[in-house]
Amino acid sequence: MIFRPKYFFGETFSSFRKNFLMFFTAITTVAITLFIVGFFIIIVFDIQGILSSIKSQVAIAVYLKDNVSDELKTYLENEIKSWDEISQVNFISKDQALEKFKKDNEGSEILKEIQGNPLPASFELELKSPEKVEQVALRFMDKDGNFIEGVDEVIYGQNYVQKLFSITAIVGTIAFLIIIVLLLAAIVLIFNTIRLSVHARRKEIEVMKLVGATNWFVRLPFLFEGFFEGFIGSIISVVLLYFLSNYLLIRAEKALVDTMHIKDLAILGNNNIILYVYAGLVILGGLIGVFSSGFALKRYIGV
């Protein structure tokens, strides 16, 4: 068969014009279903991002005894800094601690009760891998279960950390299943719509076959159409998702940052993953379009 691009594109374009309603239906179906799938994927990535931001802020507070010498303090600080799991160490002196306490409780009765400075100095540790929090905390104890010299107490919210990790895992699994179900629903819906649009033109296929068109000559314009329907539909869904994630989600995330005091929230606006999601949706749209047309044609092409 000779490939004749002018005929195929011309045929695709003119049938686009003449079967507008069918095209419109197919494209809207692709756009809406893929939008829902994409929206869910973005939300899931967002939730995962928020959870991992929270996780990354899992910190250990090491309170020092009041009588700790500068030498011991420096020794401890250097020791902590040499551990691989640590991403950052901040020293907070007694004065700084008091200042912060005053600031946090401004106008409160409590401040009047305070005499001198009852607050301890401390190290605040931030971890590279939050899962190792317990391991790191245990290093401040000797083998008898007492804190090492100069350390008064170590706090890292044990229960809270464990719960957070298991919640993240559950959310991840459920979200994955929902995305799979949504995706299957989208594929079936798009397939049926495109099948209908092929069915609406079975007379055309019959005539083509009877005047001696080869199967590929019949098939190609339909495959082009299926591709365009999927492609244009998915582009529309990506454009909608782009605006949605740029305006609504980022606004929502900012609100979260403000209310929950989460620093460095992994917002999607500056996340490369979303580009892969967009590209994936467009490729998926085009592929579903071509395959749906191909499968739908199988029934009519055997005249």
Place this chain on the structure above:
Amino acid sequence: MNMIEFKNVTKVYEDGNIALKNVNIVIKKGEFVFLVGPSGSGKSTLIKLLIREIPVTTGSIFVAGRNICNLKASRIPQLRRNIGYVFQDFKLLPNKTIFENIAFALEVIGKPAYAIKVQVPQVLKLVGLANKVNSYPHQLSAGEQQRISIARAFVNRPPILLADEPTGNLDPATSDGIMKLLSRINLIGTTVAMASHDKSIVNSMRRRVIELEEGEIIRDQKRGVYGS
């Protein structure tokens, strides 16, 4: 030269219905043949076998000397390009103009645009509807639509033209016009086979008549009439 030859052809459908029983027909190049008989006598089956829409059960069919029964699927389009096919219900595409409907038949067999531009007006002139190039099928009368359908079947100048009840939906005056057109196409040298129910048309034409009944040929008569 034998254009069409049926040799001991039997067709049994999947549901067990025997449509043709041991049929033998020879149609020479340039002949005009009527296939007559009641509904279900096997006329349509005969035509469908010729264009390989359905396969034979036993026997063989030759078109221009070639056995088409063992044709590979990829060669079927080639066979159909040599056989024009006119339907009772026209099968024009409603969303294409007359020009596009006929051009479509050429485009899908890969004819270049310049050939299409020449051939379509030519065939429209032949069927007497050159002025309807830009009309849509629904704007034409039934007779005109059938002429367009014939134009589409003939635009590629196939050596054989098959017509399945082409006047079945038309009134007598319009039918006469269609028959004149088919005669003219036959005169150019095209072999024409036409299935028909229409007694007056068959009688007035005085052409070869093959009569089928329950899948068997009961009469094959030169210059025949509808009823024996």
